[in-house]
Amino acid sequence: MEKLCEFLATLVFLGILFHGEMVSALRTKDGSEEWGYVQVRPKAHMFWWLYRSPYRVDSPSKPWPIILWLQGGPGSSGVGFGNFKEIGPLDANLKPRNFTWLRKADLLFxxxxVGTGYSFVEDSRLLVKTDKEAATDLTTLITKLFNSDHSLQKSPLFIVAESYGGKFAVTLGLSVTKAIQKRKLKLKLGGVVLGDSWISPEDFVFSWGPLLKDLSRLDDKGLQISNSIAERIKQQLKAGQFVNATNSWSELExxxxxxSNSVDFYNFLLDSGSDSATVSAMKLKLFKEISMRGYSKHLTSTRYSPGVSGDLYSLLNGVIRKKLKIIPEKIRWFEQSDNVFTNLEGDFMKPRIAEVDKLLALGVNVTVYNGQVSVPFHNSLTIYL
Structure with missing residues (x-):
């Protein structure tokens, strides 16, 4: 009977007895970390992980911020990649990261x-098909977290994103602003930060060829072919043929x-195919998957070498999974969800420039940056990380 009572108490704490109406969550004893699931729709469960900074300095004139980090892909795991490979407190070898963004803010991954990383759906038909559907789910998660925690409401939330996450950030910013205005969400939105964001795919595909030609990575023939495909993409976008445009994007890559000897799309000084002799032999019909993985930064040697130093797959399905305790047994963590990408391929090439304009018109602080140079819009946010 005693063990049964303990078990029931655990269920209540996790929110399981409330059929998804309560946030399912656990925390460390010192309260520095919290994580859990929110059922954003029936049978659709989104995983979150919050770090409270040990460097926090409370000031009435400059409240301590919270950063919501949105990964790209679409379908790349922020809980894994953004956390352990980029800005979290520990690296992929579980060593302390000296330049963690926790030095300047609390972090929410x-x-x-849903369908990405630890998040899951009980029916694949529940995967989102548009950026706006993803924003609706995220707004549901944020509402359940912030409305139930007064301490979170004291800090401004900055939505910070990279790559395709920038499209999510823009639509989420609009959705959150609307929810705040309707008083459905108790939150102060500090701003939206778009890093190397895929908010204008057409501009990207037209810039690749000329840039690589200038850098002697493409010859005249390669430039001519790439420019012709980019022009085709422009016409497909104009005609509303968005899935076809996504397929053409794959062909362009x-x-x-x-x-270009398999130039790395994230560092033109490197060859992404240097660890594989098969890339140039890939048939075009198979390259869409390779392009997708390359775009989302998940096609790495560690992905295919379980057990090596810094291997995220082994880490997230091993020691981290054991720490979290609440990941369903059937869920396997992957850095990139191909199913999520496939379901969003109709939205993948759609721009989000007009939505950025809407954010600015609403007075939302927006910063856009690429590489190591910050290029802010007017109404720009200043946040020192």
Whole structure:
């Protein structure tokens, strides 16, 4: 009977007895970390992980911020990649990271959209098809977290994103602003920060060829082919043929790769195919998957070498899974969800520039940056990280 009571108490704490109406969560004894699931829709469960900074300095004139980190992909895990590979307190070897962003803010990671990382759906038909659907789910998660925690409401929330996460950040910013205005969400939005964001795919595909030609990574023939595909993408976008545009984007990456010795799309000084002799031999019909993985930064040697130093797959399905305790047994963590990407391929090439304009018109602070240079819009946010 005693063990049964303990078990029931655990269920109540996790929110399981409330059929998803209560946030399912656990925390460390010192309260420095919290994590859990929110049922954002029936049978759709989103995982989140909050770090409270040990460097926190409370000031009435400058309240301590919370950063919500949104990963790209779409379908790349922020709980894994953003946390352990970029800005979290520990690196992928569980060593302290000296330049963690916790020095300047609390950090909230999510596996977004549902189906990404530890997040899951009980029916694959529940995977989102649009950025706006993803924003609705994220707004539900944020509302359940912030409305039930007065301490979170004291800190301004900054939505910070990279790559495709920038599209999520823009639509989420609009959704959150609307929820705040309707008094459905108790939150102060500090701003939206878009890092190397995929908010204008057309501009990206037209810039790749000329840039690589200037850097001697493409010859005249490669530039001509890439420019012709970019022009086709422009016409497909104009005609509303968004899935076709996504397929053409895959073809463009393939053409650039085979004409540039497999240039790394994240560092043109490197060859992404240097660890694989098969990239140039890939048939075009198979390259869409390779492009997707390359775009989301998940096609790495560690991904295919379980057990090596810094291997996220082994880490998140091993010691981290044991620490968290609440990950369902059937859920396996992957750095990139191909199913999430496939379901969003109709939205993948759609721009989000107009939505950025809407954010600015609403008075939301927006910062856009690429590489190591910050290029803010007017109404820009200043946040020192």
């Amino acid at each position: 999510v596996d977004n959209p 393939y053409v650039i790769s085979i004409n």
